[in-house]
Ligand SMILES: Nc1nc2c(ncn2[C@@H]2O[C@H](COP(=O)(O)OP(=O)(O)O)[C@@H](O)[C@H]2O)c(=O)[nH]1
């Protein structure tokens with residue numbers, strides 16, 4: 001694997017209620033990135049994430065798995081979490097080391113008890129989150145009701161970035177409010193990006209207006225531009241979304257069928273364009289609320305596969321004073337002797 005610079009890395013955690021499709025989405029993202037040539041499924045017991053005997057037996061994740069995918073020169077580190085309430089202890093530590101949480105909603109069920117438990121942890125660790133509505137191919141999928149319930153729980157910050165045109169069996173088309181195009185994902189076929197059909201234009205325009213307004217709210221200069229021109233460019237929306245995510249003032253909504261890979265390439269584009277890299281995230285604070293400044297000569301390396309951090313402490317550029325290794329265990333970094 002090639003060496004990635006900080007700006008080419010994204011660290012995300014995938015959470016959601018049991019059976020919302022976290023493991024299936026993780027698999028779809030690895031497949032879409034071209035790291036596997038055949039997509040596994042939870043039923044066939046051959047996903048990258050659920051490989052431990054207890055997980056194969058239960059057909060459900062028990063332990064948080066740290067995985068990655070590569071997409072258009074970006075490395076995405078992802079933690080697939082168990083959603084089973086018994087194992088929810090596994091979820092909390094992974095939240096404290098990711099930059100942005102992807103909270104999956106099952107379009108059949110809307111907000112579930114598991115969603116609320118995850119939301120409590122997200123608030124406790126004070127981390128930005130994005131909403132991903134999954135299972136839109138299901139016959140009982142109801143995107144609108146899921147969004148209504150999400151607005152009731154999370155408030156006005158919920159900002160629809162995409163919506164399904166034909167949810168339910170046969171679901172294959174998503175209107176993307178950022179590019180103002182329709183993405184058609186024929187099963188087994190090649191993605192087609194087409195103009196938004198006339199029947200969807202009014203709805204798309206209305207959502208675009210809300211998106212501009214929410215993006216503008218995250219930055220005063222964007223708000224002024226929005227008032228002056230009545231709209232924002234795509235670059236300005238992306239800037240506003242990024243700032244809104246970092247300040248936790250907005251949560252974009254994406255939509256997918258992880259099982260059929262519908263919308264997964266759009267989700268990866270979103271991760272590349274909008275999700276902040278670790279270098280763009282605010283610095284950690286000490287117990288007095290002061291930012292912990294990195295010494296410019298020292299550096300830190302995190303290996304998500306082993307959950308180990310190596311800290312190189314240098315006096316100047318060439319003189320290494322010491323090297324320390326820490327392992328992330330039960331929610332804290334423990335020094336490895
Ligand atoms: N119809 C449909 N089923 C899905 C989708 N995503 C996941 N599933 C199924 O839902 C079940 C739970 O999926 P899994 O990925 O294990 O969920 P997790 O518990 O959140 O990791 C499995 O039977 C999946 O095949 C989807 O987009 N559509």
Ligand SMILES: [Mg+2]
Pocket residue numbers: 022023024050060061081082083
């Ligand atoms: Mg799972």
